[in-house]
Amino acid sequence: MTETLRVRDLSVSYDTRQGSLQALRGVSLDVQAGEIVGVVGESGCGKSTLISALMRLLPENAHVTDGRIELDGEDILTARPRRLRAMRGREISVVFQDPMTSLNPVLSIGRQMRDIQYREGISTAEKDRRAAAMLGRVGLPDPEAKLRTYPHELSGGMRQRVAIAMATLMHPKLLIADEPTTALDATLEVQIIALLQAIQAEIGCAILFISHHLGVIAELCDRVVVMYAGETVEEGPVADIFERPAHPYTHKLIECDPGRLKTRAETLPSIPGSLPDLTNPPAGCIFRDRCDLATDLCARQRPPRRSVTPGRWSACHHAEKVTP
Amino acid sequence: MSDPLLTLRDVSVEFPALSGLRALMAPAEARRVQAVAGVSLHLRAGETLALVGESGSGKTTLARAVNGLVPLAGGEVHFDGQALHETPDWKSVRRRMAMMFQDPTGSLSPRKTVGELILEPFVIHGVPVGDRKARARELLAAAGLDADFKDRYPHQLSGGQARRVGVARALVLDPALVLADEPTAGLDVSIQGEILNLMNRVKTERGLATLIITHNLNILRHIADRVAVMYLGRIVETGPVDQILTAPAHPYTHALMAANPEPDPAARHERLILKGETPALNARPPGCEFHPRCPVARADCATVAPTLDPARTGGAVACRYPLDMGETIPA
Numbered sequence: 001m002t003e004t005l006r007v008r009d010l011s012v013s014y015d016t017r018q019g020s021l022q023a024l025r026g027v028s029l030d031v032q033a034g035e036i037v038g039v040v041g042e043s044g045c046g047k048s049t050l051i052s053a054l055m056r057l058l059p060e061n062a063h064v065t066d067g068r069i070e071l072d073g074e075d076i077l078t079a080r081p082r083r084l085r086a087m088r089g090r091e092i093s094v095v096f097q098d099p100m101t102s103l104n105p106v107l108s109i110g111r112q113m114r115d116i117q118y119r120e121g122i123s124t125a126e127k128d129r130r131a132a133a134m135l136g137r138v139g140l141p142d143p144e145a146k147l148r149t150y151p152h153e154l155s156g157g158m159r160q161r162v163a164i165a166m167a168t169l170m171h172p173k174l175l176i177a178d179e180p181t182t183a184l185d186a187t188l189e190v191q192i193i194a195l196l197q198a199i200q201a202e203i204g205c206a207i208l209f210i211s212h213h214l215g216v217i218a219e220l221c222d223r224v225v226v227m228y229a230g231e232t233v234e235e236g237p238v239a240d241i242f243e244r245p246a247h248p249y250t251h252k253l254i255e256c257d258p259g260r261l262k263t264r265a266e267t268l269p270s271i272p273g274s275l276p277d278l279t280n281p282p283a284g285c286i287f288r289d290r291c292d293l294a295t296d297l298c299a300r301q302r303p304p305r306r307s308v309t310p311g312r313w314s315a316c317h318h319a320e321k322v323t324p
Numbered sequence: 325m326s327d328p329l330l331t332l333r334d335v336s337v338e339f340p341a342l343s344g345l346r347a348l349m350a351p352a353e354a355r356r357v358q359a360v361a362g363v364s365l366h367l368r369a370g371e372t373l374a375l376v377g378e379s380g381s382g383k384t385t386l387a388r389a390v391n392g393l394v395p396l397a398g399g400e401v402h403f404d405g406q407a408l409h410e411t412p413d414w415k416s417v418r419r420r421m422a423m424m425f426q427d428p429t430g431s432l433s434p435r436k437t438v439g440e441l442i443l444e445p446f447v448i449h450g451v452p453v454g455d456r457k458a459r460a461r462e463l464l465a466a467a468g469l470d471a472d473f474k475d476r477y478p479h480q481l482s483g484g485q486a487r488r489v490g491v492a493r494a495l496v497l498d499p500a501l502v503l504a505d506e507p508t509a510g511l512d513v514s515i516q517g518e519i520l521n522l523m524n525r526v527k528t529e530r531g532l533a534t535l536i537i538t539h540n541l542n543i544l545r546h547i548a549d550r551v552a553v554m555y556l557g558r559i560v561e562t563g564p565v566d567q568i569l570t571a572p573a574h575p576y577t578h579a580l581m582a583a584n585p586e587p588d589p590a591a592r593h594e595r596l597i598l599k600g601e602t603p604a605l606n607a608r609p610p611g612c613e614f615h616p617r618c619p620v621a622r623a624d625c626a627t628v629a630p631t632l633d634p635a636r637t638g639g640a641v642a643c644r645y646p647l648d649m650g651e652t653i654p655a
Contacts, residue, residue, distance in 0.1 A: 042512035043483070156379070157601045185378035186539065186583040187598045193585075194597060212512060215585030256513045258520075259542030259584065266524060268546055270517030274482070 003070070004173050004206040005031040005054070010067035012049050012058065019279045023049040024230045025286075027067070028305075031174065036200060036207040038217035038238070040253070041227035044275050047210050050227075051178055054208075055094065056084050072173055089116055093167040097179040099159035103151040109135075109162055110147025116169055134165040138195060157188040161195065168199050175200075177209045181216060193220055214257055218242060223311075226250045229275050229286045236312030244323040246314035248291045251322050285317070293318045328366035329533050330390070330501055335363045335399035336557075337382070337389045341606055357605040359385040361557040362399070364632075369500065372527065372534040374544055374565070376580070377554035380602055383537045384426065386554075387503045390535070391423050404500055419449050422494035426505040428486035432478040438464070438489055439474035445497050467492035468522060484515035491519065495526055504536045508543060516540075520547055541584045545569060550639075553577045556605065556613050559632060563639020573635040573646035575618050578653055596653055612644065619653050620645065 012024040024046045031037045041047055052058045054069060056076055069076040071092060079087070096102040104112055113131035114124065122130075128147060135143035138161040151159055160180060167175055177196065181189040193216065200207055211217050217224055217238065224241055226234040226249065234247035245251040254260065255269045273290040276282050285291070285298040297317050305313045308320075316322065337360040340347065347355050360382045367373050375383045388394045390401055392414045401408040404420055425431035432441055439460045446453045453459050461471045467488040478486060487507065494502055507523065508516040520543060527534055536547060544551060544565055552562040553574065561574040572578045582596040598617045603609055609616050615625040622645060635641040637649050647653070 042514060155601050185602075186541065187378065187579060188601060189585070190583045190597050213585065214513070219585050253514060256517055257542065258513075258517070258546055259586065261546065263545075265546050266528075268517035268520050268543075270521070271514035272518075 002033050002072075003030050004033045004035075004072060005029075005208065006068070006070040006073075007050075007054075008068045008070075010050075010053060010069060011065045012046075012053055013063055013065055014059075015061040015063070016279065021279045022230060022281055023062075023278060024053070025281070027227075027230075027232050029225050029232060029235065031206045031208055033173070033206055034200075034204050035223065036209060036221045038221035038224040039208065039210045039227060040212065040214060040217050040224055042212055042253075044229065044278075045227040046230040047212075047227060048178070049230075051094065051176055051210065054176060055088060055092065086119070089172070090119070090170045091172050092174045092176065093170070093172045094176040094178060095160070095163050095167045095180045097182050099156070099163040099183075100151060102163055103159060103166075105151050107150075108147065109149055109151070109154075113147070113166060113169060116166055131165075131169065134169050135162065138162070138165040138199070139191075140165075156184060157191065160184060160188075160192055164192070164195060164199065168203060168205070171203045172205055175205050175207045177207060179211050180209075182211070182213070189216070196220065214242075214254065215259065226253070229281070230278060231286050231315065233287065233316070234314045236308070240309065240312055246308045246312070246319040246322050247287075247316045248293055248318075248322055249287050250314075252290075285315075293321055329369045329404060330367040330535070331400075331402040332363055332365050332386075332390070333400040333402075335386070335389060335401060336361050336397045337385050337394055338397040354606070356397075358397070359557050359605060360389060363554075363557075363559055364399075365552055365559065365562065367501070367533050367535060369533050370527070370531040372536060372547055372549050374548035374551045375535065375537045375554060376539060376541065376544065376551060378539060378580075378602055380556075380605070381554040382557035383554055384505055385557075387423070387505055387535060387537055391418065391421060391503055393423075415449070419497055420499050421501045421503065422497070422499040424490050424494045424502060424504040424507055426509055428483055428490050428510070429478050429481065431490060432486060434478050436477075437474065438469075438476050438478075438481070441478075441489055442467075442492050442496065445493055449497060451497065463492050463496055468518065483510050484512070484519065487511060487515075487519050488522065491522055491526075495530075495532075498530065499532070501533045501535065504534060506537055506539070508538065508540050516543070523547070541581060553580065556602065556608060558613070558642065560614065560643070561635075561639060561641045562632075563635070563637065563641075567638045571637045571647075571649045573637045573639065573641040573648075574614075574643045575620050575647065575653060576614050578647060579619070612642075614643075620647075 007029050010024055010027040014021045014023055064077055114127045117127045132143040132147055135146050140146050140161055181192050209221055221238050224238050225232050228249045234250050252271045258268055271290055284300055285303050288294045288298045303315045303317045305315050306319055307313050336358055338356040338358050341357045342350055342355055377383050389396055396409055406412050442460055442463050443453055460474055464471055464473055469488055507519055548565045551565050551568040552559050555576055561577045572581055579596050579598045600617050611626045611628055612630050615621040630642045630644045632640050632642040635646050
């Protein structure tokens with residue numbers, strides 16, 4: 001199989017007044033062509049930094065200190081600005097969480113969709129025709145008329161459909177979906193997930209789907225990568241991970257989901273403690289302070305990735321003890 | 325049974341829909357929209373009622389109307405023997421009826437420290453505090469925060485910590501009723517359990533009544549005794565939490581419950597995908613307001629509006645053709 005996206009040992013830090021904040025430390029993940037991979041993690045796990053790094057849109061105070069990012073074999077980190085501009089939107093595109101802030105409020109939808117096709121060398125009429133066809137495809141009624149509307153005239157669900165239409169208009173190789181349903185209601189969330197699935201089947205792009213919501217990831221993805229405090233801690237097929245998590249953080253995260261408990265619980269599970277200070281990350285395992293299985297070894301040595309079953313690994317010294 | 329602590333009768337809230345010249349030119353009925361349109365419900369001491377519904381269904385507006393933060397356009401609200409639709413002394417009412425706002429950080433003054441914020445209710449209501457330091461320490465401990473949080477400012481708190489301060493502020497004067505607007509919004513799943521446990525504990529210890537507004541259906545089972553489902557400013561179904569979760573009678577409730585993504589791939593259920601989106605408040609469909617999106621709508625649903633009547637499944641439902649116990653809608 002060919003890898004659409006290949007990330008190896010990616011480390012990113014930010015210069016802050018408190019010192020160098022190590023937002024990503026040795027992150028590796030692969031997305032095969034046509035595959036939907038989920039990245040799950042809570043606030044502060046480095047999801048947003050990862051997306052910015054993949055698009056080479058990191059802020060000025062950020063530095064990639066180590067690692068490689070390859071899109072279809074091409075190194076993104078050393079690509080020239082001209083090449084990056086050609087790549088963004090055509091080969092790699094993003095659907096953001098809040099479509100109101102990712103769409104331009106002062107340009108019509110049609111104008112924005114024309115701009116995406118600026119390198120296409122086709123007539124404006126043809127660009128509009130393609131844009132309208134795409135809007136129709138994502139389920140907007142009367143797409144030709146929608147080209148003349150502005151983002152504020154559309155509802156939240158419609159705006160997210162427009163954002164998906166824009167992101168997939170050029171048939172990218174990789175679509176990054178950054179919490180695309182978090183701002184939407186439950187009944188719209190299912191519509192958007194179904195739409196992403198249909199579009200993916202149609203244009204065959206790979207999707208990196210980023211979310212803090214285990215349920216959404218489970219419904220949509222083939223494989224899932226779990227992130228905690230800037231590290232990837234576990235990876236594997238969705239069903240396996242949910243059935244037999246091999247990292248204590250994954251295990252606790254699944255336990256915390258109140259939807260899992262089918263009888264009323266007076267005391268809901270939670271993960272006590274808080275994220276470590278990433279300007280001075282602790283030695284050894286990053287999750288040690290909040291882990292029930294932690295031993296002296298965890299304090300001394302950062303756990304390497306260990307294969308659990310084929311296609312499945314965990315960065316835990318005690319991986320076999322996580323699910324009894 | 326005792327009298328309800330809070331009773332709402334046919335409550336409605338309106339907002340101006342147009343402004344300036346356009347408002348003057350428009351016909352009277354187009355000038356205003358009804359955000360809450362005739363809601364009746366009651367809440368007893370020690371009981372938790374969850375209001376669920378999607379954005380724009382009027383949940384938050386209803387809570388704000390109960391607390392006097394937006395004026396009522398009609399209806400009656402009785403709380404603890406007082407008529408809130410007349411002109412009550414809001415200060416004394418709000419001492420007994422605390423509000424937890426949706427945005428945990430935004431509802432805290434950025435210029436006050438956590439210690440000041442947590443003692444602010446005493447100052448507002450002129451309640452003697454005694455030893456301020458000891459009291460602040462005690463309250464922080466009850467909210468599950470270390471004593472050294474006392475000198476921090478809201479921007480130095482995480483969402484979960486700010487939420488704890490909000491919970492502490494709402495509960496410090498021993499209210500009889502708490503209106504909790506989305507207490508888990510924006511919180512990570514690993515934190516939300518702690519906040520709900522904190523609320524559950526206080527509720528059991530002090531017999532507190534809670535009106536909790538949420539769109540997080542996963543937590544319903546663990547926090548609510550009864551559930552009221554809102555759509556376009558009306559209650560479309562209400563009932564005990566188990567019935568709402570397992571045997572919803574209204575097709576909308578059914579769709580809402582089925583839309584909830586399930587993390588366990590083995591427990592995956594058939595998805596029921598509703599058509600379209602919630603209509604705008606100024607374009608309420610005729611008849612049953614849910615009929616354009618309803619998967620089981622019949623011809624007369626477009627013309628005859630249903631009323632909220634007792635349902636065979638146990639609660640009350642506003643649907644002319646409610647689902648039977650255990651009946652599902654094919655996706």
